[in-house]
Amino acid sequence: MTLNTTNYRYQRNYQGPVRAVIFDWAGTLVDYGSFAPTQVLIDAFAGFEVTVSLDEARIPMGLAKWDHIQALGKQSGVAQRWQQRYGRAMSDADVDALYAAFLPLQIERVAAYSDLIPGTLAVLAQLKARDIAIGSCSGYPRVVMDKLLAHAASQGLTVAHAVATDDLKAGGRPGPWMALANLIELGIGDVRACVKVDDTLPGIEEGLAAGMWTVGLSLSGNENGLTLAEMDQLSADQTAARRNAAANRLARAGAHYVIDSIADLPAVIDLIEARMAQGDRP
Template structure:
């Protein structure tokens, strides 16, 4: 890629909220409220999407839709999605402040990017209202990108659409996609980056794809951890990632290696 001018980070699971647990907890509680217990794989598979779309995607999963039909006698509809999303917002907003701590190496990496004159943008699957909580708490703890854009800023056309990335590029007046890097922790992040034509990086540790707390991850037997890491790396690469890093400490060395 060309000389990097702008790095665009995701939020939960990438720069804050190790393991991406805030939305997971809220999704699980919502579906249980409606009498359906989703698996962790079902909850995490659409992670990174606009949250209403996430609920819609989960409801379309064969096992979940079969359970819905069994319980309610008819297929789920748009009004059901609206009601579930309303409850999701309520639950998520009540816990977000507890899931906004920066992940390891994020503060140090942000400082180094600024030393190099590289702007820091961000995109998210959260709404503006959710981000008002997350950004305030993250800033109190030392992390504040130069800009952020939610699906609200692009007519709710969030990931995998590329428009939030384009808004970041417009904000920083970056004239070409090959001067931009996107870093995220979900397949939706990778697709967003690829659709925008920017250099796209998947992050492994603390990601939604791993789906473990820091303590759970580091307590894994090394063989199990290595297998999980390889599985997530393969998933990113199959989705179109240009590169994969273990954690944020690997970003600067990677940028130095691939920038012309």
């Protein structure tokens, strides 16, 4: 006898509503332009008499900070300057020393950079009103995340769960583990009902690896890298050019949608729910 197992497979399409949104932090919920991680990394390298530009510091953004430092040390320009200063390539021991210098600076300064991105509180309120759970994860280690969570709460921002990059043995981005750990804590049973929102390329890769819908942020985060005040000085054409350049990079990383900032997210949630109602999946 042949048994038809079609009804037992997990290939059925999810056609319900969005159940959870998993947010990044810097450049997504707080810190317009994502300066807390990048500027502190620049300062840490300066303490070792090696210059790193802001553009260079932004390239590995989204990775765990130890991995971020290691990736910086492998970039051609930074690697050349390190070689000139020390007569050798950067080693893992050097990464350890840089990380040890970076961490207290990051703890000390993270709050100073982490004002809420405009629209954050209103959008989170809308999501909660729709019974959408709010999770989050970051490239920050736990000691920095705890400082950031306290500062965010003082501004009225709380989330149901937050995962730091050193909370899990499996590691951080671009792997799916931090995003998936949120779903376990939030009790969400289908990854296809979830949306990952991030301003970095590894963050988009994380959401895709977890099987989620992904939304990239073109203007508020790392791929644009300007403050709100700097954005206000741009012409419409300049803004459009920066938006398009950032959006293209995020799209190439696989983002299903790209928006300017979190303020534009509710309309995308509507689009995703309409697609799922038709049987689409990430």
